[in-house]
Amino acid sequence: MSGIVIIGGGIQGLSIAFNLARLGAGNIRVLDAGYFQGGASGRNGTLIRGGFGSPEWTSLFAHSNRLWADLSATLGENVMFTxxxxxxxxxxxxxxxxxxxxxxxxxxxxxxxxxxxxxxxxxxxxxxxxxxxxxxxxxxxxxVAPHHAAMKAYLAASRRLGVTVEYGRPVTAIEQVGGLICAVMTGDERIACETLVIAAGAYSVDVGALAGIEVPGFxxxxxxxxxxxxxxxxxxxxxxxxxxxxxxxxxxxxxxxxxxxxxxxxxxxxxxxxxxxxxxxxxxxxxxxxxxxxxxxxxxxxxxxTQDWGPLIGRHPDLANLWLSAGWSYGFAGAPAAGDLLARAILRDDLDARLKPFAVDRFRRGAPVREGSIVLAPVE
Ligand SMILES: Cc1cc2nc3c(=O)[nH]c(=O)nc-3n(C[C@H](O)[C@H](O)[C@H](O)COP(=O)(O)OP(=O)(O)OC[C@H]3O[C@@H](n4cnc5c(N)ncnc54)[C@H](O)[C@@H]3O)c2cc1C
CATH class of the missing domain: 3.30.9.10 (D-Amino Acid Oxidase, subunit A, domain 2)
Known part of the structure; x- marks a missing residue:
């Protein structure tokens, strides 16, 4: 039986997997090329805030901040949010x-x-x-919440709900038929899927290229x-x-x-x-x-x-069963909201208004989100 494959077992991939399973989805597989916490999710500053300079960022991150407050109870594991x-x-x-x-x-x-x-x-x-x-x-x-606690909590809670999470499993090819993704390759294994989510952090551009799509950013x-x-x-x-x-x-x-x-x-x-x-x-x-x-x-x-430092979340405009949660600069703070809202969008075809400004094709449409309170240096 084919199901949902998530590429990337950082906090984004795990939060999406947990929320999909919580909503009743079965046969979810998370494949990660590296080791547990090897990506940005195990290397960050662990700061969490809901308030930013723009309504778009604030509405998404305020939701996330509220979810952080109850996350230990939600996951049944202590994320040590203080x-x-x-x-x-x-x-x-x-x-x-x-x-x-x-x-x-x-x-x-x-x-x-x-x-x-x-x-x-x-x-x-x-x-x-x-x-x-x-x-x-x-x-x-x-x-703040220590990333080791949050990551361990998402991993344990996802596995308890039946999600298969594997590290050391790089996705090396993505197959399409008739404008839909149908399978991924990892090692010698071909894994059929009905839905594919790219949550590969800094490598999302490369993973997108495997599917023949251009993911904005670097x-x-x-x-x-x-x-x-x-x-x-x-x-x-x-x-x-x-x-x-x-x-x-x-x-x-x-x-x-x-x-x-x-x-x-x-x-x-x-x-x-x-x-x-x-x-x-x-x-x-x-x-x-x-x-x-x-x-x-x-x-x-x-x-x-990304060009506006904002995440790319939602369905890909050209491939109906391909979803992204990529482009994150504050993706630790944003993970509970991204997982919650993206899982609902995938399973119920219900795209929450808080995700819409961060659509994957917004640069193509000339609609970046302007945010003036982030702590990131200009690109050389
Ligand atoms: C120094 C630093 C400080 C930061 N401080 C903060 C902060 O205070 N607050 C905050 O909110 N954010 C902060 N961030 C940003 C935050 O860490 C990231 O936005 C967030 O961790 C992104 O999560 P992710 O799951 O998208 O990416 P990652 O955690 O990087 O996970 C992506 C995963 O995809 C896997 N992958 C890649 N290619 C493939 C493939 N082909 N097949 C399978 N798997 C693949 C990788 O192995 C990796 O594990 C900071 C980041 C850094 C580096």
Whole structure:
């Protein structure tokens, strides 16, 4: 019996698989080329927020933030989500004006958002150097969840519902008949499918090419680093969009985050000195007490970047049984909503309004989504 094949066992593929199974779909197979957590889903900063600069991003991510709050109960596994709050801090008048415009948007989407004065930011985060801080949005329901906990939870919950998830199983060919996908090849095995989902992260462009389709965007490296564990210093998850920097303190006490540097499209898991130096500089300026801490480790992960940094979610316009959940730059935070809404779209042919702006063909139609609060560097 042919069923649903999902290419990619990162958090997107697992969330889609779990939600499909929860809605009653059977015979779901997730095939991943690498090892469990080997993709971006095991390498990210783990920050979660519902509020962004645009209504499109906010409506999708606010839904996701709410799902994160109940995710441990939904999955029957502890994802360790802690709603410690998420601060988006302005260091320029332009960013402050943007944040002032965003707070009502966030509240209209049910988020617990307030504007903070510089003194209130300092009271919340005493380690911050107040000079140059103009204010912040405090998303009190944002937070963090360690990726190992979230990934293990999605994997266990999916398997419990009968999903077959296999790592070390690269998809090397995709077959079509009469404008429909009919099978994929992995190793010597041909797997027939009625529905195919591409959730292959940075490799979604290459996987799309196997199906003869052009997936917009390109692979891009993002780097992060961890400082040695120390007593509690930071309460919130923190983004500094003016410095293209984000950070938080883990339950173990490590300071984890990064500052983005301009990148060219490339595939590499090597980390380098430019990102390390930019991160160290941003930390030392904004949180001077971090300057004396030792760097424990630095690492890189691969994203699938799109022209507007937004995800590509939905049915492919030319192949009726091919779906995508790709192009994610905030795909850890967005995974619960993407899985929930895409599974409903696939099984019930019911495309939720929150997914429509992120349609796979939006660049072809000249309809990118403009989002002004993300912490990503321009592409070289
Ligand atoms: C340093 C860093 C920091 C980040 N910080 C955050 C953050 O704080 N918050 C946030 O929301 N997001 C963050 N992100 C982004 C987030 O990690 C990604 O958007 C998200 O993990 C994407 O999930 P995914 O499942 O689409 O991709 P992945 O986790 O990369 O999974 C894709 C999978 O597809 C598999 N695959 C590829 N080709 C094939 C093939 N031919 N056949 C079978 N399988 C294949 C790969 O092996 C891989 O496991 C960060 C990313 C990085 C790198």
């Amino acid at each position: 709603p410690r709050g998420y601060l988006i801090i302005a260091q320029s008048p332009a960013m402050m004006a943007r944040l002032e415009g965003m707070v009502s948007l966030h509240r209209a989407h049910g988020l617990d958002a307030v504007l903070l004065t510089p003194a209130e930011v300092k009271a919340l985060e005493p380690a911050i150097a107040a000079a140059g801080i103009l204010g912040a949005i405090h998303l009190r329901d944002g937070g 692979p891009m490296r993002i780097e992060a680093m961890a400082l040695e564990p120390v007593r509690p210093i930071l309460r919130s998850a923190i983004a500094l969009p003016d410095r293209l920097c984000y950070l938080h303190q883990t339950a173990r006490g490590e300071i984890v985050g990064g500052a983005e540097v301009a990148e060219r499209p490339q595939v590499t898991l090597r980390s380098d000195i430019a990102a390390l130096a930019a991160t160290a500089r941003a930390y030392a300026e904004v949180f001077p007490c971090l300057a004396s801490l030792r760097i424990l480790r630095q690492w890189a992960g691969m994203l699938h970047a």
